[in-house]
Amino acid sequence: MARTVYSILDRHLVVATLYVAMKIAEFSFDRVRIPDGIKKQRPLRGIRHARTHLPLRSVLALIGMSRTRYHAWLGKQECGLDDQRCCPRTTPQQLTHEEYLAIRDMVTAGEYRHVPTGTLARLAQRLGIVFASSTTWYRLVRTHNWRRPRQRIHPAKPTVGISATRANEIWHVDTTLIRLLDGSKAYLHAIIDNFSRRVLAWRVNDSFIPSVTAELLIGAFDGSSDKPQLLVDGGVENYNNAVNKLVDSGILKRILAQTEIRHSNSLIESWWRVIKHQWLFLNTLDTVVSVRKLVAFYVEQHNSHLPHSAFKGQTPDELYFGTGDGIPEKLEAAKSQARELRVKTNREWRVLTLKSAKGLGAQQG
Incomplete structure (x- = not known):
């Protein structure tokens, strides 16, 4: 009986404390944006403490914060982000960080300035550096605004012309x-x-x-x-x-x-x-x-x-x-191995990221 009374008193004390703090600060979460991720951590810690005495719905209603906003803040904190729109989405087949850097270095390297981007993608496969399609290379160049060390002039695409079936024909x-x-x-x-x-x-x-x-x-x-x-x-x-x-x-x-x-x-x-x-x-x-x-x-x-x-x-x-008959098969096999390694590397990276994010959240709590 005494424990129940104390629990009720603690609950009322938490409610009163939150209410008085909000009134004194004259603060409301209604239509207010807090861009600094560090400043978001203090309300989150207060909500986490209040949840030991009150339901989450009651705590959020008391401070004027929606559930959507709360979970968005919480998700960003778990991902270790400051103020990003959302957590970065990862897929098993996405390029690893090492592959991304290798593509960037080859695209911006002066020694390859005579090589078109599409051919550069094939050359990277032959050299065993990166196994990614030319479409991926073009997308990365466009997304990150990488500049080739030259001024490129794109000629018009040639029409299909006469085609031979053997050498010296x-x-x-x-x-x-x-x-x-x-x-x-x-x-x-x-x-x-x-x-x-x-x-x-x-x-x-x-x-x-x-x-x-x-x-x-x-x-x-x-x-x-x-x-x-x-x-x-x-x-x-x-x-x-x-x-x-x-x-x-x-x-x-x-x-x-x-x-x-x-x-x-x-x-x-x-x-x-x-x-x-x-x-x-x-x-x-x-x-x-x-x-x-x-x-x-x-x-x-x-x-x-x-x-x-x-x-x-x-x-x-x-x-x-006629000395390159086995090249296409070797490249396909190497592509398959690269995809498997990419899936493994991305999964390991995701596990490490989640572990570090949880550890950071525990320290801040």
Whole structure:
């Protein structure tokens, strides 16, 4: 009986104390925002103490706080947040913090400034750094406003053109002009294999020399029994005595784009845009020698190091020589392992976060 009386007296004392404190402070939670998370902890401690004597509903009604607001504050405190909108949501498949940092470092690294973001995602997989889709890379770049160490120019998406089924079936040949700082010109000639996108031969000259095409064709021809179809435009570099002799010898067949066939020579034209806007225009083009060195670097990167999205992670060299057949399967297996490790790491991180949040709440209580 005495214990009951004391319990009732304690309850009335708590009610009276809360009521007097609210009146003296002339404070109400009605339409008042408290942005400081530390200041929220004091009312929460008072509510937690009052709940030992009164129901939560009565305590909240007495101080003028809604249940929704109370539980929102309590949830933020348990997550260790100061004044965030809500607790961060985690999923088992989300990137780990280490993967996030690796993507950020590669996107902002100067050594990869010549690599497009989509190709960079494939390259990270080949290097075993991060196994995430190019869509994820683009989303992170957009969300965090990461700036590539260059000014990017996005060419229009090329239409679907002619497609080969094997290496050395169709070759594309063309010449492009590169303007130097002093107003002079450099001429870049190249031959690209349609099936593998491999640059078979190239040359940079300080003047336009039509006979270069024939010399490049001889250098690209490996003496095999294949008779490539040479897709060209109507330029004089493709229709001259030197090229005519090669065609007449029967080692290749010349086809005039958009005349003898409806397809254009867009594959090599799109590669011109890539090498110019992704690499050449990011450097000082002062001499033909410097242009030649820059082209040599990019061709070697393009052929041997940069995986192509259309080839499921293989490089042009690997597809051309047939040495990368196992690459797609290896990448898929590595992706699966990365997903499993990501789930495990995120679960462990969530458990540690909840434990630390509960420990912090116990200390504050």
